[in-house]
Amino acid sequence: MRIASLYRLLTATVFGAATVMTAQAAEPLKIGLVLPMSGQFATYGKEISNGIKLYLAKNGDTVAGRKVELIIKDDAPGTAGDVSKRLAQELLVKDKVDILAGFALTPSAAAVAPLATEAKKPMVIMNAATSALTTRSPNIVRTSFTLPQNTAPIAIWAAKNGIRKAYTVVVDYSPGHDSEAQFTKTFTAGGGEVIGGVRVPIKTTDFSPYLEKIKEAKPDAVFIFVPAGELAVSFMKGFQERGLGKVGIKIIGPGDLTDEESLDAIGDAAVGIINSFHYAPGHKSPENKAFTEAYSKAYPGDRVNFMAVGGYDGMHLISEVLKKTGGNTDPDKFVEAARGMKWVSPRGPVFIDPATRDIVQTIYIRKVEKVNGKLQNVEFDQIAEFKDPGK
Numbered sequence: 001m002r003i004a005s006l007y008r009l010l011t012a013t014v015f016g017a018a019t020v021m022t023a024q025a026a027e028p029l030k031i032g033l034v035l036p037m038s039g040q041f042a043t044y045g046k047e048i049s050n051g052i053k054l055y056l057a058k059n060g061d062t063v064a065g066r067k068v069e070l071i072i073k074d075d076a077p078g079t080a081g082d083v084s085k086r087l088a089q090e091l092l093v094k095d096k097v098d099i100l101a102g103f104a105l106t107p108s109a110a111a112v113a114p115l116a117t118e119a120k121k122p123m124v125i126m127n128a129a130t131s132a133l134t135t136r137s138p139n140i141v142r143t144s145f146t147l148p149q150n151t152a153p154i155a156i157w158a159a160k161n162g163i164r165k166a167y168t169v170v171v172d173y174s175p176g177h178d179s180e181a182q183f184t185k186t187f188t189a190g191g192g193e194v195i196g197g198v199r200v201p202i203k204t205t206d207f208s209p210y211l212e213k214i215k216e217a218k219p220d221a222v223f224i225f226v227p228a229g230e231l232a233v234s235f236m237k238g239f240q241e242r243g244l245g246k247v248g249i250k251i252i253g254p255g256d257l258t259d260e261e262s263l264d265a266i267g268d269a270a271v272g273i274i275n276s277f278h279y280a281p282g283h284k285s286p287e288n289k290a291f292t293e294a295y296s297k298a299y300p301g302d303r304v305n306f307m308a309v310g311g312y313d314g315m316h317l318i319s320e321v322l323k324k325t326g327g328n329t330d331p332d333k334f335v336e337a338a339r340g341m342k343w344v345s346p347r348g349p350v351f352i353d354p355a356t357r358d359i360v361q362t363i364y365i366r367k368v369e370k371v372n373g374k375l376q377n378v379e380f381d382q383i384a385e386f387k388d389p390g391k
């Protein structure tokens, strides 16, 4: 009798433990990534997914007992909301993902936000940087930056450093409108004057007509926001060819223009450009040294940049949040655990603003310089714990 009950107890315990173990082992953590992996913005998808994969390679690919499974959908061009939306729907319905993440460009994140709310899934934005995006769903947390956050510091710097008249050039979509509005507000408040401005299409390949007009307007500086990459290279090429630098016109803006990925293509014309941004690969800290070394080892030949950090920190956030929730991805629990979360990123100390679910971070003022024969953004000033001023 006693032996029989002991046997029952033992089998029940072993069976119970086995069920728990199988349940944990059998349920992977599915993260659906919506990213442009081809087309004009293919480098964005590559860099963000590289950052995520590097985090998993360094820290292990099991989070709160669940093995991480990444499912990437190429939403090229990244600017067509209907494409991003359809792919996110597929991730939710067919792949049954637990979390939506990635989102390189604003139109992609904006189109998917209502789906995250409807499907009750957390959504982690790893680049798209229009300020209002986090208000589009209560389930959004962002680990990148916002355009107003990266624009206000350069506007303050410009007004304090002898730039009186500026001309604005922005790409005609919401991040461009955000940066134009913030620059105008902060620069004007600092005593500067915006003497003209233009919004250019995202498909612009030749900036010459705009640059001719700017040259005639004779500003002290051109304030420019373009999404990182090809547009930056085209703008700089036109600026050189039209001789704006020769007549003393300076270039200022958020650091998307002088992203390390495009610096080599821009060449020496970039030397001396002052800009503000949240991440530089040359940032001096032990965390960044470890990150950049690991990145170069994992992806030889690729220059690490802010998109890679957005992905790396996004995966860090997911991982730390799930440790707190015990692997539960319910969006209310997820967002609650993310609010106020602090860590030391390769970019410096950061935390998630409990009120807005956006990242609070140091914004650095940098100058492009040639260091050991390589063009780099060199940080020389900073504003610590800078919140998005756009909301």
Ligand code: PHB
Pocket (backbone or CB within 6 Å): 104, 105, 106, 107, 127, 128, 129, 130, 175, 226, 227, 228, 256
């Ligand atoms: C955006 O679409 O939100 C975006 C894309 C590229 C950038 C910055 C913002 O460099």
